[in-house]
Amino acid sequence: MGLGQLASRALLRSSRLTTATRTSHFLRTIVSTPELHNSEVAAAQSQPEPDLPKRNPVGGARIHFPNPDDAIEVFVDGYPVKIPKGMTVLQACEIAGVDIPRFCYHSRLSIAGNCRMCLVEVEKSPKPVASCAMPALPGMKIKTDTPIAKKAREGVMEFLLMNHPLDCPICDQGGECDLQDQSMAFGSDRGRFTEMKRSVVDKNLGPLVKTVMTRCIQCTRCVRFATEVAGVQDLGILGRGSGEEIGTYVERLMASELSGNVIDICPVGALTSKPFAFKARNWELKGTESVDVTDAVGSNIRIDSRGPEVMRILPRLNEDINEEWISDKTRFFYDGLKRQRLNDPMIRGADGRFKTVSWRDALAVVAEVMHQAKPEEIVGVAGKLSDAESMMALKDFLNKMGSNNIWCEGNGPNPNADFRSGYIMNTTIGGLENADVFLLVGTQPRVEAAMVNARIKKTVRATNATVGYIGPAADFNYDHQHLGTGPQTLIELAEGRHPFWSALSNAKNPVIIVGAGIFERKDKDAIFSTVVAIAKNANAVRPGWNGLNVLLLNAAQAAALDLGLVPESNGSVESAKFLYLMGADDVNVEKVPDDAFVVYQGHHGDRSVYRANVILPSSAFTEKEGTFANTEGCAQTTVPAVPTVGDARDDWKIIRALSEVAGAQLPYDTLSAIRSRIRTVAPNLLHTDEREPATFSTSSLRPEIKEKMDMAPFETAVKNFYMTDSVTRASKIMAQCSALLLKK
Amino acid sequence: MASTLKYVRVPPNSANMEEARKRVFEFFKTACRSIPTIMDIYILDDVAKPSQLRSTVASEIRKNAHVTDPKVIDMLLIKATEELSNIVEHAKQRHHIIGQYVVGRQGLTQDLGIKDQGNSNFLNSFYSGNYF
Numbered sequence: 025m026g027l028g029q030l031a032s033r034a035l036l037r038s039s040r041l042t043t044a045t046r047t048s049h050f051l052r053t054i055v056s057t058p059e060l061h062n063s064e065v066a067a068a069q070s071q072p073e074p075d076l077p078k079r080n081p082v083g084g085a086r087i088h089f090p091n092p093d094d095a096i097e098v099f100v101d102g103y104p105v106k107i108p109k110g111m112t113v114l115q116a117c118e119i120a121g122v123d124i125p126r127f128c129y130h131s132r133l134s135i136a137g138n139c140r141m142c143l144v145e146v147e148k149s150p151k152p153v154a155s156c157a158m159p160a161l162p163g164m165k166i167k168t169d170t171p172i173a174k175k176a177r178e179g180v181m182e183f184l185l186m187n188h189p190l191d192c193p194i195c196d197q198g199g200e201c202d203l204q205d206q207s208m209a210f211g212s213d214r215g216r217f218t219e220m221k222r223s224v225v226d227k228n229l230g231p232l233v234k235t236v237m238t239r240c241i242q243c244t245r246c247v248r249f250a251t252e253v254a255g256v257q258d259l260g261i262l263g264r265g266s267g268e269e270i271g272t273y274v275e276r277l278m279a280s281e282l283s284g285n286v287i288d289i290c291p292v293g294a295l296t297s298k299p300f301a302f303k304a305r306n307w308e309l310k311g312t313e314s315v316d317v318t319d320a321v322g323s324n325i326r327i328d329s330r331g332p333e334v335m336r337i338l339p340r341l342n343e344d345i346n347e348e349w350i351s352d353k354t355r356f357f358y359d360g361l362k363r364q365r366l367n368d369p370m371i372r373g374a375d376g377r378f379k380t381v382s383w384r385d386a387l388a389v390v391a392e393v394m395h396q397a398k399p400e401e402i403v404g405v406a407g408k409l410s411d412a413e414s415m416m417a418l419k420d421f422l423n424k425m426g427s428n429n430i431w432c433e434g435n436g437p438n439p440n441a442d443f444r445s446g447y448i449m450n451t452t453i454g455g456l457e458n459a460d461v462f463l464l465v466g467t468q469p470r471v472e473a474a475m476v477n478a479r480i481k482k483t484v485r486a487t488n489a490t491v492g493y494i495g496p497a498a499d500f501n502y503d504h505q506h507l508g509t510g511p512q513t514l515i516e517l518a519e520g521r522h523p524f525w526s527a528l529s530n531a532k533n534p535v536i537i538v539g540a541g542i543f544e545r546k547d548k549d550a551i552f553s554t555v556v557a558i559a560k561n562a563n564a565v566r567p568g569w570n571g572l573n574v575l576l577l578n579a580a581q582a583a584a585l586d587l588g589l590v591p592e593s594n595g596s597v598e599s600a601k602f603l604y605l606m607g608a609d610d611v612n613v614e615k616v617p618d619d620a621f622v623v624y625q626g627h628h629g630d631r632s633v634y635r636a637n638v639i640l641p642s643s644a645f646t647e648k649e650g651t652f653a654n655t656e657g658c659a660q661t662t663v664p665a666v667p668t669v670g671d672a673r674d675d676w677k678i679i680r681a682l683s684e685v686a687g688a689q690l691p692y693d694t695l696s697a698i699r700s701r702i703r704t705v706a707p708n709l710l711h712t713d714e715r716e717p718a719t720f721s722t723s724s725l726r727p728e729i730k731e732k733m734d735m736a737p738f739e740t741a742v743k744n745f746y747m748t749d750s751v752t753r754a755s756k757i758m759a760q761c762s763a764l765l766l767k768k
Numbered sequence: 769m770a771s772t773l774k775y776v777r778v779p780p781n782s783a784n785m786e787e788a789r790k791r792v793f794e795f796f797k798t799a800c801r802s803i804p805t806i807m808d809i810y811i812l813d814d815v816a817k818p819s820q821l822r823s824t825v826a827s828e829i830r831k832n833a834h835v836t837d838p839k840v841i842d843m844l845l846i847k848a849t850e851e852l853s854n855i856v857e858h859a860k861q862r863h864h865i866i867g868q869y870v871v872g873r874q875g876l877t878q879d880l881g882i883k884d885q886g887n888s889n890f891l892n893s894f895y896s897g898n899y900f
């Protein structure tokens with residue numbers, strides 16, 4: 025957030041001042057003009073050209089002028105900046121490159137103006153003004169560095185510290201605390217307070233957020249976050265004056281899938297992470313910028329590790345995907361990376377127990393069995409967490425072995441991979457903000473993709489967009505209309521008979537989101553064609569706006585479809601003699617024939633391991649470099665943060681090695697070679713961090729669907745938000761969350 | 769033995785390659801002579817034979833066969849003598865000796881027999897670790 029830079033900025037600024045004065049001294053000694061001997065004159069002469077190096081906006085902030093006529097000019101410390109009308113003084117200062125200290129102001133929350141730390145001096149105003157709440161007016165002369173502003177900050181710091189405990193040495197926020205930093209930069213060097221400090225009873229907010237309420241400075245960021253972003257009314261302010269407290273009004277937990285974010289926004293150590301409590305200091309941690317894989321959103325995260333251990337996960341700013349929030353699953357599942365790990369290749373012996381073997385032996389056994397199976401009996405399934413490189417390798421390998429029975433979990437029995445626009449989120453996550461009517465078909469974004477839900481929530485809050493939902497009864501944190509539970513409602517909408525149709529057809533930018541849970545239905549093509557018809561009638565797909573979206577469930581899905589992981593007509597596990605599961609844990613192993621040979625390549629001993637004959641340990645996403653495409657089709661790469669566990673290898677390396685042992689050697693030895701191979705199949709996966717829009721829209725190109733829709737209602741795709749894949753199922757924190765928070 | 773080695777002094781610089789060469793051979797002989805003591809104090813009988821250790825010493829010396837500057841050779845000899853006296857004085861522990869001179873750099877996986885010969889480099893590095 026750049027608040028840590030405050031101190032250094034303050035230092036910088038003062039050093040600039042000292043150099044300026046020193047220059048004038050220097051001038052005096054070498055130039056012997058009599059007037060310059062007088063220091064006052066020297067100062068006056070150096071004044072006219074004020075020392076104004078080009079300043080850069082804080083944190084690379086960009087200004088966007090919605091209407092060029094509305095630009096106004098203000099002066100920050102004498103430096104003129106052009107800003108759009110309606111910006112606050114604090115934002116103007118940021119654009120001028122001055123970071124104003126603040127506690128309660130947060131750019132994504134409403135303005136409270138109750139901490140008073142952001143006081144600045146404005147010419148002609150009798151008192152310092154709270155810059156976060158004051159709109160900038162044309163020609164305003166803002167002074168951020170004057171004795172009055174400094175004095176004001178010092179005074180506010182003194183008041184804040186009056187009731188703030190001096191427990192930095194035992195506080196988890198120590199080292200990354202706004203209050204600590206700002207009291208170093210702006211506070212007084214001594215205190216005058218001798219009375220007793222107040223103390224506040226800690227609140228129980230559940231298994232994720234630890235509270236030490238005595239440290240709270242009542243900035244109300246957490247309250248505003250809970251109501252505005254998370255959409256739960258659980259947190260609030262109780263009492264007045266020095267009795268003011270943050271709490272849940274009654275004894276209850278904070279039931280939100282975004283609750284972990286209050287840890288980040290709390291400027292002090294009042295709200296900290298419970299699982300991370302007393303585990304590490306932030307300066308011991310190594311941060312690795314990576315991508316989350318627990319859902320299809322691909323939230324940008326920073327993995328903080330110490331040695332071989334992932335200590336915590338924090339969000340990373342990405343305006344297009346997750347803004348600066350992440351879901352609780354993303355933030356807290358990391359303890360699952362330490363449990364149930366597979367670390368050695370293993371073969372199941374005759375007695376049904378696994379025996380550790382060397383890689384050489386394991387690969388030799390797999391290759392031999394594979395050659396005994398008929399090509400059409402070889403089946404490969406890529407798991408939810410697979411990266412594009414390993415899926416490419418697996419597909420190439422199985423094709424070389426003569427089989428084309430390969431698919432990715434969650435894409436259903438016969439996925440439609442022909443048109444990219446038919447399986448990605450065409451509107452983009454950021455684009456959802458322009459929508460005015462949402463129609464959610466068989467999807468519960470709150471549990472399927474919490475960050476997408478946060479965007480919808482944001483839009484609903486900002487523009488009063490209407491949300492219609494078709495599917496089983498579900499939990500929403502914004503106003504919505506429950507239109508129905510199954511395809512019947514879709515037909516009514518398509519025929520324009522449903523009351524919601526008027527809202528949808530009058531919408532300027534309608535958005536239809538279809539859940540990927542529908543992929544598993546037999547009649548999915550019929551459902552999709554009905555949805556396409558609705559979209560056509562509502563004019564949701566037109567040049568400049570594509571409002572027809574699919575919300576995927578898993579990190580691997582989009583890349584799998586891009587790479588064409590589509591099974592041949594009869595592909596299924598029932599007919600398999602040789603089943604290669606690459607991290608696939610949600611395959612129904614009961615349906616696998618008893619005489620089939622099952623190879624499980626993965627990092628966690630999860631469901632499929634019970635049926636596996638050979639285990640090949642691979643690395644988790646925190647340990648490897650891999651490409652993942654999120655639900656809007658944006659390719660991003662993970663970066664290894666910690667070393668692999670035991671004797672595990674990266675997924676694509678295992679397949680490459682196996683291919684050689686099996687005598688069908690794949691032609692790539694390095695990650696970049698695999699990527700050149702991917703370039704020939706799905707070049708969009710190589711344009712990392714950029715979203716490649718789909719070229720065609722499906723509506724006109726799709727074949728007519730003759731079959732009828734099954735009238736069975738839609739089902740819930742994600743039963744338990746906290747446990748969706750092998751890593752989260754191994755996590756103790758996620759288990760606690762499901763036990764405490766999902767209890768009805 | 770230990771006491772004699774303690775007082776080994778490296779004389780002033782060798783004047784030419786001939787002299788340096790002679791010193792290397794002398795060092796090699798000293799090292800070979802101390803091998804029985806080393807075997808004894810580090811209990812190496814069950815992991816190595818004296819001839820193995822001798823060839824290890826020889827190969828360590830051969831690693832620097834390309835050096836032609838007598839001054840550099842002298843410096844290397846000083847280091848070698850230091851290492852030898854450390855070993856002889858029991859300044860090291862058994863696993864140091866085993867790790868450095870018995871097992872060597874390739875580690876414990878020395879079964880690179882016939883079965884790996886037809887393999888690609890990729891597969892061989894795959895068997896030895898994930899990071900390559």
Ligand code: SF4
Binds near residue numbers: 240242244247292295
């Ligand atoms: S708990 Fe933290 S975020 Fe909430 S009001 Fe107190 S200081 Fe602010």
Ligand code: FES
Binds near residue numbers: 126128129139141143
């Ligand atoms: S940041 Fe302006 S009053 Fe708190």
